[in-house]
């Protein structure tokens with residue numbers, strides 16, 4: 235008799251997606267199992283030792299507002315914070331943090347082990363158990379059975395993972411770890427389409443082999459910054475990063491060995507992210523550039539390993555040593571772990587619903603890199619949403635989805651489900667048509683009440699949120715009534731005016747630095763700077779946001795016009811063949827969703843609108 239465990243929800247894979255999914259499911263009261271290949275690698279930071287950054291910090295803030303874990307882990311393990319895009323508008327400011335990857339993993343494990351209702355298992359899930367077209371459980375490689383009402387696959391880069399370093403290849407989801415070679419076939423049998431993607435990571439090098447005197451020191455920001463709603467979690471020392479550059483000598487070695495590059499010899503077939511090119515890609519594709527930046531980031535406080543950001547590669551190991559030694563400050567470099575590429579199977583995410591559930595097999599959910607995304611923040615966000623939905627499925631509740639208009643999480647899921655894509659997906663602020671109103675500083679005002687209603691936001695977070703709301707309500711009238719004297723304006727901003735001006739007006743002026751003005755205003759009114767900053771951004775973007783709102787309102791009707799069940803797109807006069815094929819494959823629920831499917835043009839939407847109108851008539 236095989237060992238049989240019975241759970242409401244089973245999560246497969248304890249990476250960034252799996253952790254959020256497991257915590258959300260257990261916090262919503264479901265008996266939850268988290269099965270992973272190796273418990274010692276729970277929530278491994280596979281690549282860059284950092285959290286946040288452009289577009290991504292927006293996701294971290296939204297995860298936090300909904301009661302997820304990532305922001306807290308980032309604060310507990312941060313060893314440097316920096317605001318990116320500071321010279322641009324506050325809507326696109328982004329917080330990025332260097333983290334100690336070992337501290338991050340330790341706190342993640344503590345959160346998982348301490349979570350009531352959650353049990354951890356080390357095993358490899360190999361097969362799905364189905365009955366009457368529904369998922370009823372899973373079987374592991376060792377034959378252990380887990381029965382469940384819903385399961386979330388968060389298997390990252392491990393499905394038929396293949397590592398390449400020059401001529402060397404090995405199966406593995408990450409270097410030094412196993413891959414999972416049978417699960418892809420089991421998934422394929424359910425009708426799921428799989429595709430081959432690729433990602434890569436740079437070498438890790440020994441700190442003592444680096445000469446920092448030849449590099450530029452990069453400190454973080456001084457002011458107290460954080461991701462999580464609660465203050466005071468971060469007590470770690472701050473550590474600098476180091477900047478250096480490749481040059482013609484480095485590029486020549488790479489160019490002369492093009493034939494040995496698995497990327498260019500055709501050995502690697504998976505499609506990699508264009509926005510994150512390897513060093514050989516940069517040298518060949520941007521041949522006009524005389525140098526490329528390398529950024530050395532510490533992997534932790536108690537280890538000597540540095541991550542060489544900007545230098546991911548799959549070139550042979552001896553060439554990695556050779557070209558890195560040409561870089562100023564790296565002449566004596568010692569590689570601890572070579573750069574490598576990993577190819578893996580991911581699913582075609584257009585087969586999922588907006589709840590991240592496979593359309594053809596109720597109860598089967600997917601989240602993270604297995605859905606074709608890249609990045610810890612994208613993975614964690616999907617994990618949270620899939621965990622919530624799996625728990626709701628187990629309890630017989632309806633789907634939980636977020637619209638594009640109120641969150642980047644909603645944008646990401648909508649993009650994945652309707653557009654899929656050929657390369658790993660990552661978040662950019664440009665992906666959102668509502669980006670002026672979707673800022674990290676207002677994520678709590680957009681989502682905390684939703685998280686509370688779901689049952690994920692605990693009492694202390696809710697109380698802090700309500701207190702902040704109270705403060706903002708009190709401060710806003712002061713910004714409208716209190717003024718800055720001409721002499722103060724001239725002193726602080728070298729601006730000459732004859733009369734004093736109200737803060738609410740000053741924040742709309744494009745010639746004044748909003749953040750600096752918010753700091754002055756907070757001091758003058760004796761209020762918290764972060765509160766004043768939030769209101770300042772609201773005031774500054776008010777006109778644009780109102781415009782956006784009107785555009786959204788105009789398209790809302792289209793967004794909400796639903797197709798009848800089992801609607802057939804074939805045979806509608808005038809629809810292009812490509813549009814029919816893509817609409818039939820993705821099965822959009824509404825006209826709005828249809829309009830975002832690649833290959834569906836505004837003309838096709840007009841035809842569909844007309845056709846639906848005729849049916850109704």
Ligand SMILES: Cc1cc2nc3c(=O)[nH]c(=O)nc-3n(C[C@H](O)[C@H](O)[C@H](O)COP(=O)(O)OP(=O)(O)OC[C@H]3O[C@@H](n4cnc5c(N)ncnc54)[C@H](O)[C@@H]3O)c2cc1C
Nearest residue numbers: 247249250251270271280281358359390392602603609613
């Ligand atoms: C080499 C490499 C380079 C990367 N480069 C970048 C980059 O440049 N930029 C970027 O943003 N992101 C990069 N990433 C991606 C980033 O690490 C991932 O996006 C993120 O970790 C994905 O999280 P996840 O939870 O989806 O999967 P992972 O963190 O990969 O976790 C997957 C988990 O699933 C478990 N698992 C798999 N199969 C099974 C099974 N059958 N049974 C039980 N458990 C299973 C594994 O043990 C693992 O714990 C890289 C990843 C790798 C491996």
